[in-house]
Amino acid sequence: MAHAELLARHRAVMPAWLTLYYDEPIEITRGSGRRVEDAEGRSYLDFFAGILTNAIGYDIAEINEAITAQVAKGVLHTSTLYLIRSQVELAERIARLSGIPDAKVFFTNSGTEANETALMLATQHRRSNQVLALRNSYHGRAFGTVAITGNRGWSATSLSPLQVSHVHGGYRYRSPFRHLSDADYVDACVADLRDVLATATAGDVACMVVEPVQGVGGFAIPPRGLFAAFREVLDEHGILLVSDEVQTGWGRTGDHFWGIQAHGVVPDAMTFAKGLGNGLAIGGVVARGELMDAITAHSLSTFGGNPLATAGAVAMLDYLENHDLQANAAKQGTRLLAGLRAATERNEIVGEVRGVGLMIGVELVEPGGDAPSPRAAARVLEETRARGLLVGRGGLHGNVVRLAPPMTLTDDETEEGLAALTAALESTRQEMTR
Ligand code: PMP
Numbered sequence: 001m002a003h004a005e006l007l008a009r010h011r012a013v014m015p016a017w018l019t020l021y022y023d024e025p026i027e028i029t030r031g032s033g034r035r036v037e038d039a040e041g042r043s044y045l046d047f048f049a050g051i052l053t054n055a056i057g058y059d060i061a062e063i064n065e066a067i068t069a070q071v072a073k074g075v076l077h078t079s080t081l082y083l084i085r086s087q088v089e090l091a092e093r094i095a096r097l098s099g100i101p102d103a104k105v106f107f108t109n110s111g112t113e114a115n116e117t118a119l120m121l122a123t124q125h126r127r128s129n130q131v132l133a134l135r136n137s138y139h140g141r142a143f144g145t146v147a148i149t150g151n152r153g154w155s156a157t158s159l160s161p162l163q164v165s166h167v168h169g170g171y172r173y174r175s176p177f178r179h180l181s182d183a184d185y186v187d188a189c190v191a192d193l194r195d196v197l198a199t200a201t202a203g204d205v206a207c208m209v210v211e212p213v214q215g216v217g218g219f220a221i222p223p224r225g226l227f228a229a230f231r232e233v234l235d236e237h238g239i240l241l242v243s244d245e246v247q248t249g250w251g252r253t254g255d256h257f258w259g260i261q262a263h264g265v266v267p268d269a270m271t272f273a274k275g276l277g278n279g280l281a282i283g284g285v286v287a288r289g290e291l292m293d294a295i296t297a298h299s300l301s302t303f304g305g306n307p308l309a310t311a312g313a314v315a316m317l318d319y320l321e322n323h324d325l326q327a328n329a330a331k332q333g334t335r336l337l338a339g340l341r342a343a344t345e346r347n348e349i350v351g352e353v354r355g356v357g358l359m360i361g362v363e364l365v366e367p368g369g370d371a372p373s374p375r376a377a378a379r380v381l382e383e384t385r386a387r388g389l390l391v392g393r394g395g396l397h398g399n400v401v402r403l404a405p406p407m408t409l410t411d412d413e414t415e416e417g418l419a420a421l422t423a424a425l426e427s428t429r430q431e432m433t434r
Helices: 002-013 061-072 085-098 111-126 143-148 182-199 226-237 259-263 307-322 325-344 374-386 411-433
Strands: 028-032 035-038 043-046 103-108 130-134 163-167 207-210 240-244 269-272 283-288 350-356 359-364 392-394 400-403
Touching: 043 411, 061 307, 085 103, 085 283, 085 307, 103 111, 111 130, 111 143, 111 207, 111 240, 111 269, 111 283, 130 143, 130 182, 163 182, 182 226, 207 226, 226 240, 226 259, 307 325, 325 350, 325 359, 325 411, 359 374, 374 392, 374 400, 374 411, 400 411
Parallel strands: 130 163, 130 207, 207 240, 240 269
Antiparallel strands: 028 035, 035 043, 103 283, 269 283, 350 359, 359 400, 392 400
């Protein structure tokens, strides 16, 4: 079978740490709207959108036109040493959208590079290589970003160019502060931050990097206000705040354009990637001008902000605005969350259903307790696939099912996905309690 042969070739020529979903991994060959088709012609409703890269779905005419117009000019890329009109326009848009005063934008090809750049800016500006990050976080796969990543399952190396301390706050469900009220949880995390600053650092920390909602960490959502409370402490020490918006940007969280805005905080820098190009490789950092100017040597990304990616990204932002997709993310997300909570109320393998906008996590536990259940998550992935639905997986223990459908999701598709997931969760429960 062609599919089996491709899988064998993948395994032979690519590293084992490149994990693939499903017992029989999928090869996606087509996409339209919120649906994709595999090489065998099976159709799936996509509730993971390529880990949020296809923020608004597949085969969007306006984006296709913008890209093909660039292709028609015969120039996919020249060099970022020349002026690129769509790049300047995109930078202006993102600077304005950021809410950061005197903002400047630097483009990269990925979230990893965006975070590496932010780390370089902050450490250079503060002349310190000490960084704070959250436990259970994920920020990328290069030397600095692996070091700040708090999720050990994604830390490819334990060596580090930075001195990193991890604090509580991101993942409440499996923290010692789980059962506290929101206000007490925030107080406990602030106390932890103060303790780490006083006892585990040399006192001149450069920055704190946070995901407003932890993505790889299983769509873990801190209570609103946590980062405002953190910010007060950081300000006492002159520590910069960097918000990693790689998953939470572009209105996906529904009530705000950037995830950090739910906390009433304007960070010193934000990093972004994934959804901006709706499938094209683009990322970047938007930061206060003063911070961006910390670097005075030449520093260039060959492909970062190339004409093809920036033309596509401008079209994506237009589409997002013209169709008010942030509002749709709020609407469909609220519906999905409520539906899922109601449907799983008595499902004993569901420990928690949490979500904000179109980022919804289902924390799966072993029956009769709350031990993390990666086997339940694996099973739910197979069961949803069999029902024509793609979902994601995450969490420190690989036991969280993640939903992040394209922001163009319709009412009917929300119901369809909800029904398929509910049935998959129920059949997994039956299987595990037999
Ligand atoms: N930050 C976050 C929050 C992410 O989720 C990811 C990717 N999963 C990254 C950074 C790294 O992005 P990339 O894979 O594009 O390098």
